[in-house]
Amino acid sequence: MSQDNxxxxxxxDLAPDPALRALDGMLRELARAGTGTDDAFVQRVMxxxxxxDAETATGAVAAPLSAPHRVSQxxxxxxxxxxxxxxxxxxxxxxxxxxxxxxxxxxxxxVAATLVIHCLTATGPSMCKxxxxxxxxxxxxxxxxxxxxxxxxxxxxxxxIVPPTxxxxxERRRNAVVDGLKEGFGGAITVVAEASPERPPVTDRRTxxxxxxxxxxxxxxxxxxxxxxxTAEVFDRLVKKYAGKVxxxxxxxxxxxxxxxxxxxxMSSRPRLAxxxxxVHELKNAFSTGAIVAAVAYSPCARYSDKxxxxxxxxxxxxxxxxxxxxxxxxxxxxxxxxxxx
Amino acid sequence: MSEPGKxxxxxxxxxxxxEALVRxxxxxxxxxxxxxxxxxxxxxxxxxxxxxxxxxxxxxxETDRDFGAWARGILRNKYREWARRQREIPTDAATLNAIxxxxxxxxxxxxxxGELLGALQDCIRKLPEVLRQVVDxxxxxxxxxxxxxxxxxxxxxTVRKRLQxxxxxxxxxxxxxxxxxxxRSPQ
Numbered sequence: 001m002s003q004d005n006x007x008x009x010x011x012x013d014l015a016p017d018p019a020l021r022a023l024d025g026m027l028r029e030l031a032r033a034g035t036g037t038d039d040a041f042v043q044r045v046m047x048x049x050x051x052x053d054a055e056t057a058t059g060a061v062a063a064p065l066s067a068p069h070r071v072s073q074x075x076x077x078x079x080x081x082x083x084x085x086x087x088x089x090x091x092x093x094x095x096x097x098x099x100x101x102x103x104x105x106x107x108x109x110x111v112a113a114t115l116v117i118h119c120l121t122a123t124g125p126s127m128c129k130x131x132x133x134x135x136x137x138x139x140x141x142x143x144x145x146x147x148x149x150x151x152x153x154x155x156x157x158x159x160x161i162v163p164p165t166x167x168x169x170x171e172r173r174r175n176a177v178v179d180g181l182k183e184g185f186g187g188a189i190t191v192v193a194e195a196s197p198e199r200p201p202v203t204d205r206r207t208x209x210x211x212x213x214x215x216x217x218x219x220x221x222x223x224x225x226x227x228x229x230x231t232a233e234v235f236d237r238l239v240k241k242y243a244g245k246v247x248x249x250x251x252x253x254x255x256x257x258x259x260x261x262x263x264x265x266x267m268s269s270r271p272r273l274a275x276x277x278x279x280v281h282e283l284k285n286a287f288s289t290g291a292i293v294a295a296v297a298y299s300p301c302a303r304y305s306d307k308x309x310x311x312x313x314x315x316x317x318x319x320x321x322x323x324x325x326x327x328x329x330x331x332x333x334x335x336x337x338x339x340x341x342x
Numbered sequence: 343m344s345e346p347g348k349x350x351x352x353x354x355x356x357x358x359x360x361e362a363l364v365r366x367x368x369x370x371x372x373x374x375x376x377x378x379x380x381x382x383x384x385x386x387x388x389x390x391x392x393x394x395x396x397x398x399x400x401x402x403x404e405t406d407r408d409f410g411a412w413a414r415g416i417l418r419n420k421y422r423e424w425a426r427r428q429r430e431i432p433t434d435a436a437t438l439n440a441i442x443x444x445x446x447x448x449x450x451x452x453x454x455x456g457e458l459l460g461a462l463q464d465c466i467r468k469l470p471e472v473l474r475q476v477v478d479x480x481x482x483x484x485x486x487x488x489x490x491x492x493x494x495x496x497x498x499x500t501v502r503k504r505l506q507x508x509x510x511x512x513x514x515x516x517x518x519x520x521x522x523x524x525x526r527s528p529q
Binding site for chain 2: 013014015016017018019020021022023024025026027028029030031032033034035036037038041042044045046048049050052053227257279281338341
């Protein structure tokens with residue numbers, strides 16, 4: 001079976017007739033690998049499936065498929081907290097023999113001790129330093145947006161949409177963006193609530209199809225992509241839940257993938273919307289019409305380095321981010337046309 | 343024995359069982375992906391991601407549905423995500439629907455994996471020489487239209503017309519070879 005591993009080659013145009021596009025695709029597939037099973041491709045997929053299994057078992061995050069070997073040392077180090085999370089989830093699954101309790105505790109203690117020793121002794125851009133730097137940038141992101149909103153809409157009451165937690169509401173992790181927002185808000189904006197879209201129920205994928213066996217396994221909820229549970233309907237529900245109680249919504253997780261379906265855009269008295277995360281690619285009009293009052297986007301000219309962020313919020317912010325508002329949307333889109341869909 | 347394309351609810355979806363699904367559906371999914379993005383590496387990546395997602399989400403799969411159709415839905419979303427990341431204009435909804443409809447029809451008539459590709463290959467052999475030549479150059483040898491035109495010593499517009507005619511004849515032929523009338527015919 002021929003597997004083309006050569007350099008990307010310019011491809012002939014697709015069939016213009018929609019009714020024949022499917023046939024066009026099958027003709028290309030016939031040309032790609034003949035008529036039989038493409039064993040090389042099947043093996044490639046199954047290798048990825050098994051790697052995914054192994055990664056899930058350790059709680060590590062899979063690397064992008066197109067760049068399987070480009071995971072940096074820092075990213076490997078960042079997997080350690082996820083390993084801890086996986087251990088905790090396994091602990092909570094309550095489907096273990098009794099002797100594993102002691103073993104799990106010993107493992108957690110060992111990993112924690114290793115982390116502490118590593119943080120105290122490592123040289124170079126250690127995990128701790130990388131984490132500190134990135135958290136600082138996240139704090140700066142929130143802080144700058146918070147300052148802008150506080151200055152512009154002092155007295156507003158805000159709903160902050162935050163990511164759902166892994167372990168449940170009782171164990172909300174510290175969120176540097178939210179911390180920064182609150183710092184920026186100062187006393188000018190009141191945060192009425194922090195709300196999250198609900199994660200899908202924990203499932204065990206090592207089960208009979210569609211039927212939970214209750215056997216041990218790692219919950220697969222970490223793998224659930226945000227678009228599967230943060231939809232236009234969910235966003236609207238969150239906004240409606242706090243209707244009349246808030247006049248500002250700040251989302252730290254962007255907007256749903258199907259944002260075009262959001263009723264929010266058509267609400268007669270909708271709260272102001274600010275984005276402290278997510279893509280602005282399709283949102284140029286929303287700024288122009290004032291539907292979005294502010295958003296932070298990664299600057300196409302961001303400067304990334306191992307150095308710590310500048311000490312001032314504005315200077316540190318400018319190293320990575322852009323603050324987009326209805327007032328500067330035209331200027332920003334002229335300066336960075338690639339930020340927005342045409 | 344389970345119905346083709348359907349998954350038995352009793353079967354544990356371990357990686358071995360999943361491999362059987364990959365073997366059964368990968369060629370059609372790759373064909374589907376290539377109808378959306380005519381770049382092999384991208385199509386292969388999209389289909390691989392589709393299978394990975396399907397594997398992870400298998401517990402949500404409704405066993406009375408067709409796996410191929412479910413996977414195509416995932417692939418369609420992966421394609422949209424890819425187009426957005428690449429800032430490419432995605433294929434319009436009408437064309438996507440037309441591709442889906444055709445695959446749904448093929449789902450009903452393809453008795454075994456690979457039958458469609460086999461039928462397509464047979465049909466290419468049956469094409470008139472002048473049409474087979476452009477299909478071979480354009481699809482099998484992946485030459486751009488201008489180069490095909492140069493090879494067959496005619497202009498690019500003529501090549502486009504010949505390709506269109508070849509596709510129409512192939513669509514009709516595939517319907518005939520598979521022995522059903524349900525395969526969508528060109529307008």
